[in-house]
Amino acid sequence: MSDSRGATAPAPDALVAPALVARARAGDHGAFAQLVERLQPRALRFAARMLGDESRDTADDVVQDAWVRVLRSFDSYDARHGFEVWFFTILANRCRSALRRRGLERRWIDRIDDDVPEVGHDPVRQLDASAGTAAVERALAALPAEQREAFLLRHVEQLSYEEIAVAVGAGVSACKMRVKRAMDALRAHFTEDPQ
Amino acid sequence: MTTPPDAPHDETALVAGDPLAAFVATLRAEARPVTTAQATAIAARARLAAGHPGTPVPATPADTPAVADSTAPATTATVTALGTWSRRLGLLAAAALVAVVGVRVADRDAPPAATVAATNTPSPAAIDATPAAAPLPAVRGTADVPVLAADARAVRLVLDAPDARSVHVVGDFNGWDRAATALEREPGTGRWSLVLPLAPGRYRYAFLVDGTTWVADPAHERVRDADFGQPTSELLVEVRP
Numbered sequence: 001m002s003d004s005r006g007a008t009a010p011a012p013d014a015l016v017a018p019a020l021v022a023r024a025r026a027g028d029h030g031a032f033a034q035l036v037e038r039l040q041p042r043a044l045r046f047a048a049r050m051l052g053d054e055s056r057d058t059a060d061d062v063v064q065d066a067w068v069r070v071l072r073s074f075d076s077y078d079a080r081h082g083f084e085v086w087f088f089t090i091l092a093n094r095c096r097s098a099l100r101r102r103g104l105e106r107r108w109i110d111r112i113d114d115d116v117p118e119v120g121h122d123p124v125r126q127l128d129a130s131a132g133t134a135a136v137e138r139a140l141a142a143l144p145a146e147q148r149e150a151f152l153l154r155h156v157e158q159l160s161y162e163e164i165a166v167a168v169g170a171g172v173s174a175c176k177m178r179v180k181r182a183m184d185a186l187r188a189h190f191t192e193d194p195q
Numbered sequence: 196m197t198t199p200p201d202a203p204h205d206e207t208a209l210v211a212g213d214p215l216a217a218f219v220a221t222l223r224a225e226a227r228p229v230t231t232a233q234a235t236a237i238a239a240r241a242r243l244a245a246g247h248p249g250t251p252v253p254a255t256p257a258d259t260p261a262v263a264d265s266t267a268p269a270t271t272a273t274v275t276a277l278g279t280w281s282r283r284l285g286l287l288a289a290a291a292l293v294a295v296v297g298v299r300v301a302d303r304d305a306p307p308a309a310t311v312a313a314t315n316t317p318s319p320a321a322i323d324a325t326p327a328a329a330p331l332p333a334v335r336g337t338a339d340v341p342v343l344a345a346d347a348r349a350v351r352l353v354l355d356a357p358d359a360r361s362v363h364v365v366g367d368f369n370g371w372d373r374a375a376t377a378l379e380r381e382p383g384t385g386r387w388s389l390v391l392p393l394a395p396g397r398y399r400y401a402f403l404v405d406g407t408t409w410v411a412d413p414a415h416e417r418v419r420d421a422d423f424g425q426p427t428s429e430l431l432v433e434v435r436p
Contacts, residue, residue: 032238041226072246072374089373180206
């Protein structure tokens, strides 16, 4: 486990204790519900930002499907990186699949090129509606999916680069590069729209 | 909220006063707690969809993608996989009579990394066409593939990876799920294989070795995935008239 996690963020095992995972794997419904309760907020946050709210596969649907996959795959759970990383691996896959299947990303980018996203109606996407933030919101949504994915996992979900590499199946250097490019693109929009 | 650097000169670190750090804090604040009741309902729906309803039920073997194990009896794996197929698809009988599969794989990118190439010798039989009217070969390994059309065709995927501990295939046909579809090591060889019934269509896919190494089919050319930059192969399953 890397030490690159943010100092204010708890380690994965503090969020999801191995004993809880073991109970859930053994068929303890309550333990599985606790896993859901602990990770669902982050899962929805990540999926909503990966997919945007124009998706036929809503963030809710994709996250729900990720939990189904967790149950089906529990026997092959790899505990080396902790449940959190394993779960985000599955969730990121589901988001990728949704993006590919629906051609969602292209539609999403097309839409935001013409319109500022509506905000405030969805609790998952209670956005800062200031003009400056809105510009960066659009920039985030317009990032290549792999950059958005890496950026969100690193800075929002606060995974280490080693964990991100596991989750997305890329090298650490590639993950850092994706995050760097994402940050450069986002910063450019701050510069363009200083409001 | 800021994220400490990974290293003293981490170019991706956020620092206090960075407007991007404030934006990140906004994104982090989007997480909304769920109640215990909500979590319980979500968990129940997941159990139902996964085929795990009711009181504590151990994971169903046929629903749990397992790391391929060359020591496991082949018949066990076959029966398990067939059980999965028959439940998920209800189409195994229909798929048993298969027509010829036409498979084309496009490739325009660089070869896999050296570490991958060292363990994956291109196989001339990486994707086999199944003879017309031949029975569907036993599905090896475990598979979790979405519903297929009744005109599903059998496509055999093969990867020579003698040093691998597990090989999975990820692709459009299984939602790019890393754990859903395992190849099985052929006894006494370094070859891993799997037969998939696939409906006619175009599919992108790749192999995942040991759960971490993403490998395009080395026997064929690759396409570069437009979204995620991973080496990916593409196959076209078509019905031969």
